Amino acid sequence: MSLRPEVVAAIDDLELAARLIVEGSRSGHHRSPFHGFSNEFSQYRAYRPGDDLKYLDWKLLARTDRLYTRQFRETTNMSVVLVVDTSASMNFGQPSKFQYAIIMAAALAHLIINQGDAVGLMTMQGEKLVWVPARGGRAHLRLLLAQLEKLTPSATWDAPRVVTRAADLLRRRGVILAISDFYDNEDATRVELRRVVRRGHDDAVLQVISREEIELPFKSDVEFEDLETGARVVVDARAARGSYRDQVAAFLERWRTGSRRDGLDYALVTTDEKPSDALRTYLVKRGQSR
Numbered sequence: 001m002s003l004r005p006e007v008v009a010a011i012d013d014l015e016l017a018a019r020l021i022v023e024g025s026r027s028g029h030h031r032s033p034f035h036g037f038s039n040e041f042s043q044y045r046a047y048r049p050g051d052d053l054k055y056l057d058w059k060l061l062a063r064t065d066r067l068y069t070r071q072f073r074e075t076t077n078m079s080v081v082l083v084v085d086t087s088a089s090m091n092f093g094q095p096s097k098f099q100y101a102i103i104m105a106a107a108l109a110h111l112i113i114n115q116g117d118a119v120g121l122m123t124m125q126g127e128k129l130v131w132v133p134a135r136g137g138r139a140h141l142r143l144l145l146a147q148l149e150k151l152t153p154s155a156t157w158d159a160p161r162v163v164t165r166a167a168d169l170l171r172r173r174g175v176i177l178a179i180s181d182f183y184d185n186e187d188a189t190r191v192e193l194r195r196v197v198r199r200g201h202d203d204a205v206l207q208v209i210s211r212e213e214i215e216l217p218f219k220s221d222v223e224f225e226d227l228e229t230g231a232r233v234v235v236d237a238r239a240a241r242g243s244y245r246d247q248v249a250a251f252l253e254r255w256r257t258g259s260r261r262d263g264l265d266y267a268l269v270t271t272d273e274k275p276s277d278a279l280r281t282y283l284v285k286r287g288q289s290r
Helices: 005-021 056-062 098-112 138-150 161-171 184-196 212-217 239-262 275-289
Strands: 038-045 070-074 079-084 119-124 126-137 177-182 202-209 223-227 232-236 265-270
Touching: 079 098, 079 126, 079 161, 098 119, 098 138, 098 177, 098 202, 098 275, 119 138, 119 161, 126 138, 126 161, 161 177, 161 184, 184 202, 184 239, 202 212, 202 239, 212 223, 212 239, 232 239, 239 265, 265 275
Parallel strands: 079 119, 079 177, 177 202, 202 265
Antiparallel strands: 038 070, 119 126, 223 232
C-alpha cells in the first residue's frame, strides 16, 4: 500500500497542528513545547521542590531573596516513533483496520518529515521486532513507507513489548504514537504506556475500530472467526446485540478515560471515516490542548 495522494492533499493544511503533535520545531526556528536544559536561555520560573539545584540562579536569589530556576529553549527537532499494530485482529473490515492504520501512519510520516522533524517505526512481524530509527528527509520517508508496505497482519502481537522497546530506542525525549485496536493485553499495554509518560516522552493513542465492531449490525445467525486463534462460533446477532454493544462501549470508554487519567492523547477513529478527516480532527484537538 502506498501513501495515497488524496490523503496527502487533504491534510496538507494541517502543518501547524502536525508541528504540535511532534512537539518540535522545524530547523530550530520554532519553540518546542518542552522546556529543556540546552544552552539557549529562555526564561525563569519559580523554584519547585525537586528541581535540579544546579539550575538555581543564586545571583537572582541575592537580589530578590526568592528562588528561581533557569529554563532553556530546546532548539533541536523532535523525534516521533509510530507504533503500528500488526495483529491478525487488525485484518477485520473493508477497508481493514490494518489498511486504515497503514494509511494513517503513512500520512503522519509525510507530515512529520515535511515539517523538518524525524519519524521512525516500531512494530512486529511474527516474533520479530521491526525497527526503523527516527530520521528526517525525503529518502528516509521513502524507506519508512517501503517498510510499511511490507507489513502484514498475522497472529497476535506483544503490544507491551513493542511500546517498551520503542521508548528504549528513542534516545531523547520525543513522541510515541501508537495506532492499534488495543484488543491485546489491555491492562499490560496501559501499564507500559504510563511508563513511557513517566520517562518524559509524549504518548499518543489512536484507537482504530470498524463500525461493524461497534454496532454489530447483523440481523440473523452469524458465524464469527477469531482472526488470531482460528476459533469459530455461531451467534444470534439480534439476540446478542444489546449486551455486545454495552461491552464494546465499556471497552472503548476504559481506553478513553484511562488515557486521560494517564496523561495520554487519545482519539477513537473508525474505518468508515475519511483518513484526512480523522487526522484533521485529532491533530486540531491535540493542538488546542497543548
